[in-house]
Amino acid sequence: MSTRTLFLLPGDGIGPEAMAEVVKIIDHMNTDAAAGFVTDTGLVGGSAYDAHGAAISDADMAKAMAADAVLFGAVGGPKWDDVPYEARPEAGLLRLRKDMQLFANLRPAICYPALSAASSLKPELVEGLDILIVRELTGGVYFGEPKEIIDLGNGQKRGIDTQVYDTYEIERIAGVAFELARTRSNRVCSMEKRNVMKSGVLWNQVVTATHKDKYSDVQLDHMLADAGGMQLVRQPKQFDVIVTDNLFGDMLSDVASMLTGSLGMLPSASLGAPDATTGKRKAMYEPVHGSAPDIAGRGIANPIAMIASFAMCLRYSFNMIAEANRLEKAIANVLDQGIRTGDIMAPGARQVGTTEMGDAILAEF
Amino acid sequence: MSTRTLFLLPGDGIGPEAMAEVVKIIDHMNTDAAAGFVTDTGLVGGSAYDAHGAAISDADMAKAMAADAVLFGAVGGPKWDDVPYEARPEAGLLRLRKDMQLFANLRPAICYPALSAASSLKPELVEGLDILIVRELTGGVYFGEPKEIIDLGNGQKRGIDTQVYDTYEIERIAGVAFELARTRSNRVCSMEKRNVMKSGVLWNQVVTATHKDKYSDVQLDHMLADAGGMQLVRQPKQFDVIVTDNLFGDMLSDVASMLTGSLGMLPSASLGAPDATTGKRKAMYEPVHGSAPDIAGRGIANPIAMIASFAMCLRYSFNMIAEANRLEKAIANVLDQGIRTGDIMAPGARQVGTTEMGDAILAEF
Numbered sequence: 160m161s162t163r164t165l166f167l168l169p170g171d172g173i174g175p176e177a178m179a180e181v182v183k184i185i186d187h188m189n190t191d192a193a194a195g196f197v198t199d200t201g202l203v204g205g206s207a208y209d210a211h212g213a214a215i216s217d218a219d220m221a222k223a224m225a226a227d228a229v230l231f232g233a234v235g236g237p238k239w240d241d242v243p244y245e246a247r248p249e250a251g252l253l254r255l256r257k258d259m260q261l262f263a264n265l266r267p268a269i270c271y272p273a274l275s276a277a278s279s280l281k282p283e284l285v286e287g288l289d290i291l292i293v294r295e296l297t298g299g300v301y302f303g304e305p306k307e308i309i310d311l312g313n314g315q316k317r318g319i320d321t322q323v324y325d326t327y328e329i330e331r332i333a334g335v336a337f338e339l340a341r342t343r344s345n346r347v348c349s350m351e352k353r354n355v356m357k358s359g360v361l362w363n364q365v366v367t368a369t370h371k372d373k374y375s376d377v378q379l380d381h382m383l384a385d386a387g388g389m390q391l392v393r394q395p396k397q398f399d400v401i402v403t404d405n406l407f408g409d410m411l412s413d414v415a416s417m418l419t420g421s422l423g424m425l426p427s428a429s430l431g432a433p434d435a436t437t438g439k440r441k442a443m444y445e446p447v448h449g450s451a452p453d454i455a456g457r458g459i460a461n462p463i464a465m466i467a468s469f470a471m472c473l474r475y476s477f478n479m480i481a482e483a484n485r486l487e488k489a490i491a492n493v494l495d496q497g498i499r500t501g502d503i504m505a506p507g508a509r510q511v512g513t514t515e516m517g518d519a520i521l522a523e524f
Numbered sequence: 525m526s527t528r529t530l531f532l533l534p535g536d537g538i539g540p541e542a543m544a545e546v547v548k549i550i551d552h553m554n555t556d557a558a559a560g561f562v563t564d565t566g567l568v569g570g571s572a573y574d575a576h577g578a579a580i581s582d583a584d585m586a587k588a589m590a591a592d593a594v595l596f597g598a599v600g601g602p603k604w605d606d607v608p609y610e611a612r613p614e615a616g617l618l619r620l621r622k623d624m625q626l627f628a629n630l631r632p633a634i635c636y637p638a639l640s641a642a643s644s645l646k647p648e649l650v651e652g653l654d655i656l657i658v659r660e661l662t663g664g665v666y667f668g669e670p671k672e673i674i675d676l677g678n679g680q681k682r683g684i685d686t687q688v689y690d691t692y693e694i695e696r697i698a699g700v701a702f703e704l705a706r707t708r709s710n711r712v713c714s715m716e717k718r719n720v721m722k723s724g725v726l727w728n729q730v731v732t733a734t735h736k737d738k739y740s741d742v743q744l745d746h747m748l749a750d751a752g753g754m755q756l757v758r759q760p761k762q763f764d765v766i767v768t769d770n771l772f773g774d775m776l777s778d779v780a781s782m783l784t785g786s787l788g789m790l791p792s793a794s795l796g797a798p799d800a801t802t803g804k805r806k807a808m809y810e811p812v813h814g815s816a817p818d819i820a821g822r823g824i825a826n827p828i829a830m831i832a833s834f835a836m837c838l839r840y841s842f843n844m845i846a847e848a849n850r851l852e853k854a855i856a857n858v859l860d861q862g863i864r865t866g867d868i869m870a871p872g873a874r875q876v877g878t879t880e881m882g883d884a885i886l887a888e889f
């Protein structure tokens with residue numbers, strides 16, 4: 160049995176509580192199926208700042224780079240609202256994405272049948288919803304330079320951020336979206352603001368050319384990102400795979416996640432390019448939700464997004480497809496049984512805490 | 525009776541049809557109440573390109589600058605998909621905003637009671653919804669330089685856009701939001717991505733300082749723009765006034781408009797600063813919807829957003845508050861009577877075309 164190395168970065172707030180439930184599943188897979196997972200744990204976000212004065216230490220960064228996969232919890236909280244910009248909790252997350260070159264962020268927005276009534280949308284609009292947002296994660300306005308605040312004198316300052324996209328960056332994320340579409344309903348919708356942004360014009364051209372060159376079997380549509388936000392709310396089931404840039408992906412995936420009624424339950428995968436010789440890709444898996452400082456430490460957080468992120472890890476980093484499917488099925492079963500954490504509590508359901516939810520899923524797994 | 529000059533830019537697609545219904549109301553006000561409106565009409569968008577090779581001519585631009593208010597229909601359509609970037613239909617709209625310095629874009633998202641069932645959200649979440657999005661309109665990534673596509677050689681290009689905000693730009697839009705909040709529920713929520721963008725850091729600081737200096741009687745909250753998009757879908761009624769930058773405002777107002785079930789019915793006002801001597805502000809009024817080329821010329825477009833934009837014009841440019849209220853009431857009454865254009869048709873209602881809808885509103889006015 161080969162060794163599979165996992166680097167755990169539980170982070171702040173509810174991150175550690177959610178991660179503990181994944182650790183139970185990992186231990187179980189090692190004991191029960193000799194899965195050979197070897198884990199190490201580091202610090203990220205506010206907890207790293209408290210320990211090292213940085214949102215992630217170089218030593219932990221090196222471990223993340225070396226691991227087969229990183230599991231990431233959540234970062235941030237009011238305690239660190241006033242730390243210097245360069246050391247703010249999010250800087251740890253952004254450094255991981257950038258240094259590991261995790262350019263492809265996969266954010267499924269699925270509606271668990273047991274939760275369709277929890278959506279703020281009418282149930283018929285979201286029942287069976289299964290969208291995959293493919294967000295570019297290492298470019299755009301997140302990382303472009305100049306990015307600064309200049310003092311202009313006279314009490315005036317100037318804040319500057321730069322959106323930059325090169326052809327190859329657009330090509331490779333489009334490729335990921337088209338490949339994934341082929342495993343699903345074979346449709347990609349690309350979103351940008353080409354009517355206002357030059358990077359949007361280039362985005363549109365490169366996606367179109369990539370499609371023509373290599374993926375003309377996939378159906379491709381283009382939509383302006385603002386119209387896309389609208390359409391996500393109007394008729395979300397029209398979409399299969401959505402491919403978009405870093406900032407639009409941030410906005411659109413948050414809107415999409417809210418449609419599902421499963422906010423706090425959605426996982427994500429951030430993937431690098433396959434290594435030219437080994438074929439391995441660097442990868443990090445994290446819940447879409449944040450650190451929820453208001454409920455941290457009380458044992459009531461919903462661990463499902465973190466567990467579902469581990470299912471994505473099984474699928475994308477270790478090609479353990481059967482196990483990934485089984486874990487996702489276990490989550491759906493537990494929801495069908497009416498077992499709920501407080502955030503997704505419904506009349507007639509049984510309310511449990513973080514640990515019981517983890518145990519229930521493990522029992523079904 | 526003073527003269528009130530209006531410059532009409534009907535534009536493309538359904539723009540002219542919708543504008544014709546406003547002209548009826550203007551004529552009625554002139555005849556019936558000696559309102560003294562003097563109108564002139566110009567070309568913008570694709571129709572201006574066809575006539576002049578530019579999305580707005582300098583002559584029409586000069587008329588827009590000189591008028592008391594501009595009424596704008598809509599621009600764009602597949603016919604002009606391949607015109608050069610600088611002459612694309614949207615360029616006319618962007619030049620109007622920029623040259624007239626219309627920095628404050630007011631986008632109300634209200635849910636007409638008669639239409640609450642038409643929202644994709646559950647009715648109880650949107651009934652009585654009344655949000656005002658105050659979007660900065662002359663700065664940010666829409667206009668910052670550099671904005672270009674560079675050829676890097678080797679088949680690689682680089683698309684660049686620049687997000688720029690100066691202190692004074694943030695101060696003045698925040699001022700507009702706080703002033704308007706005082707006439708409503710006295711709450712402002714400011715949205716940016718300060719965790720990723722330096723312009724967001726400055727935005728947050730300046731809004732906070734403006735609040736402390738001059739508007740501490742107004743309740744101020746801050747929200748990250750992605751979380752804001754989520755919350756708009758989750759619980760829209762938590763918001764009163766939202767203030768945000770040009771690009772986030774574009775995205776968030778489209779999401780918000782969709783919540784109301786009244787898409788195609790929402791107006792907007794774009795205002796400049798009051799003139800130091802006359803106190804007058806340049807202004808343009810336009811529907812939030814687009815040019816809908818698919819239904820153009822068939823007499824079925826919904827003119828309500830255009831008419832409601834004229835109501836905003838009466839209110840903000842001419843201080844004709846009673847008339848504005850009466851016109852808005854007329855729209856609501858017609859909806860209550862079950863009169864509908866095709867886009868908002870509902871079981872049991874009576875379907876009418878553009879002209880009949882305009883006539884029905886005029887009859888109630």
Ligand SMILES: CC(C)[C@H](C(=O)O)[C@@H](O)C(=O)O
Nearest residue numbers: 249252253409447719720750
């Ligand atoms: C925490 C923050 C930096 C991050 C982002 O903006 O990418 C988050 O919103 C996300 O979507 O993963």
Ligand SMILES: CC(C)[C@H](C(=O)O)[C@@H](O)C(=O)O
Nearest residue numbers: 354355385614617618774812
């Ligand atoms: C047509 C387009 C340039 C415009 C914008 O992006 O501002 C539109 O979407 C809007 O919101 O008014």
